[in-house]
Amino acid sequence: MNKFNYQENIPNNVNLNDNLSLQRALEQWQPKFQNWWKNMGPDGFQNSDVYLRTATSVDSAGWASYGKVKMPDYRWGIFLAERSKDKKIGFGDFKNQPVWQQVPGDYRSILRRLIVTQGDTEPASVEQQRMLGKTCPSLYDLRNLFQINVEEGRHLWAMAYLLHAYFGRDGREEADGLLERHSGDKDNPRILGTFNEPITDWVSFIMFTYFTDRDGKFQLKSLAESGFDPLARTCQFMLTEEAHHMQVGETSITRMIDKTLETMKNNNSDSESKIRSYGAIDLPTIQKYINFWFSSSLDLFGSESSSNAATAFANGLKGRPDERQYGDNMELDTSYLIESHENGKIVNKEVPTRNAMNEITRIAYIKDCEIGVKRWNRMIQKSGFDFTLSLPSSRFRRNIGIWSEMNFDINGKIITKAKYKNNIFSWIPSETDKDFINSLMVQVTEPGKTASWISPPSRGINSLEINYKYVDIK
Ligand SMILES: [Fe+2]
Numbered sequence: 001m002n003k004f005n006y007q008e009n010i011p012n013n014v015n016l017n018d019n020l021s022l023q024r025a026l027e028q029w030q031p032k033f034q035n036w037w038k039n040m041g042p043d044g045f046q047n048s049d050v051y052l053r054t055a056t057s058v059d060s061a062g063w064a065s066y067g068k069v070k071m072p073d074y075r076w077g078i079f080l081a082e083r084s085k086d087k088k089i090g091f092g093d094f095k096n097q098p099v100w101q102q103v104p105g106d107y108r109s110i111l112r113r114l115i116v117t118q119g120d121t122e123p124a125s126v127e128q129q130r131m132l133g134k135t136c137p138s139l140y141d142l143r144n145l146f147q148i149n150v151e152e153g154r155h156l157w158a159m160a161y162l163l164h165a166y167f168g169r170d171g172r173e174e175a176d177g178l179l180e181r182h183s184g185d186k187d188n189p190r191i192l193g194t195f196n197e198p199i200t201d202w203v204s205f206i207m208f209t210y211f212t213d214r215d216g217k218f219q220l221k222s223l224a225e226s227g228f229d230p231l232a233r234t235c236q237f238m239l240t241e242e243a244h245h246m247q248v249g250e251t252s253i254t255r256m257i258d259k260t261l262e263t264m265k266n267n268n269s270d271s272e273s274k275i276r277s278y279g280a281i282d283l284p285t286i287q288k289y290i291n292f293w294f295s296s297s298l299d300l301f302g303s304e305s306s307s308n309a310a311t312a313f314a315n316g317l318k319g320r321p322d323e324r325q326y327g328d329n330m331e332l333d334t335s336y337l338i339e340s341h342e343n344g345k346i347v348n349k350e351v352p353t354r355n356a357m358n359e360i361t362r363i364a365y366i367k368d369c370e371i372g373v374k375r376w377n378r379m380i381q382k383s384g385f386d387f388t389l390s391l392p393s394s395r396f397r398r399n400i401g402i403w404s405e406m407n408f409d410i411n412g413k414i415i416t417k418a419k420y421k422n423n424i425f426s427w428i429p430s431e432t433d434k435d436f437i438n439s440l441m442v443q444v445t446e447p448g449k450t451a452s453w454i455s456p457p458s459r460g461i462n463s464l465e466i467n468y469k470y471v472d473i474k
């Protein structure tokens with residue numbers, strides 16, 4: 001039997017070589033992971049050579065190497081940001097006490113739940129995206145898809161590492177569970193709703209990377225504040241990779257809109273049918289995809305007022321993103337105004353700040369989402385057309401939290417269920433819209449060529465040419 005070589009196969013900065021019990025645990029898990037990748041990872045392309053970035057250290061000057069790799073041979077590593085000396089807990093009841101290097105006994109199950117919930121999203125997105133290679137708009141995009149997929153695989157490794165290293169037997173069981181639940185599975189689905197939504201077209205994929213990976217950024221930032229230091233440092237390093245996922249989202253949506261505007265200009269028309277007939281995507285349809293993925297991603301933050309969130313904050317396990325920006329990191333007796341409803345009317349309601357952590361984080365997320373929307377609107381304005389993209393109201397189409405029992409229009413106005421049902425497909429993609437989008441999804445694999453609905457990228461990867469052969473398809 002071939003012995004698995006840790007040093008060679010799992011780049012890491014957790015002394016894996018010297019940690020026999022962790023090696024033994026991962027020995028069991030690693031083949032299950034490989035199996036999962038084979039069955040649930042990208043469909044096809046497993047023999048293709050892909051120009052990929054691999055994390056090899058946490059040195060900010062050069063933390064990754066680039067080169068052609070077959071995806072099953074990707075070196076999924078375990079990296080934690082460097083440990084800083086005398087680090088103190090930054091928030092909650094234990095503020096200013098030393099961070100924990102081991103799991104505090106009292107908070108074992110809540111910490112485990114936080115790690116499992118985060119860990120579950122990583123393989124889920126790989127599963128959601130597994131068919132997209134068949135309809136890639138270019139080799140460059142295909143490579144970006146696979147880059148994201150292998151990095152989500154590495155994020156799964158990061159969370160599985162924490163479970164194996166710090167949670168004993170139940171950690172091992174949970175790490176197995178991460179490979180056993182599957183996106184959209186009727187009997188054993190992924191934990192969070194958005195991660196069970198099918199992603200069968202590239203417009204959904206680029207919206208997902210803009211909106212849903214950005215939720216990931218905010219969750220990771222909150223966990224990077226954790227008093228449980230191994231979790232904090234793991235998430236800090238994951239954020240380095242996550243930035244690229246969101247950048248793929250932002251630049252891809254920009255390229256899609258660019259193509260739409262070019263088509264509108266060339267034909268001096270904003271007619272939906274005309275734009276569509278030229279193989280570009282009309283702006284109202286793009287707006288519908290924004291509405292869908294934004295509203296779905298908002299649910300990932302949880303209820304506006306949450307006792308779980310309050311407990312995680314009080315115990316120093318999960319903070320707010322960039323906790324240092326707040327003057328008060330204890331929020332002991334403070335309160336926060338959230339929007340709520342009473343007798344069918346929207347009212348402001350005061351809740352303890354600790355209970356409002358989800359909402360505070362969601363609001364920061366929405367602000368971050370708006371940056372791209374502003375940029376896209378400037379492009380539209382510059383091209384001389386009268387159209388404004390916008391984010392829907394955060395009350396629209398919510399399935400979790402205080403708005404989930406009510407119906408709202410896109411502007412957040414309360415409407416009847418009947419009105420909502422009658423209008424929903426003027427706000428989110430209808431079957432006809434989806435059919436049209438699917439009709440555009442044709443695979444383009446000639447180097448330097450790009451599908452009709454999206455402009456070519458403005459530059460290549462890691463200073464390579466745009467028409468470099470980013471994937472040798474085999
Ligand atoms: Fe991730």
Ligand SMILES: [Fe+2]
Pocket residue numbers: 152213216242245
């Ligand atoms: Fe991601």
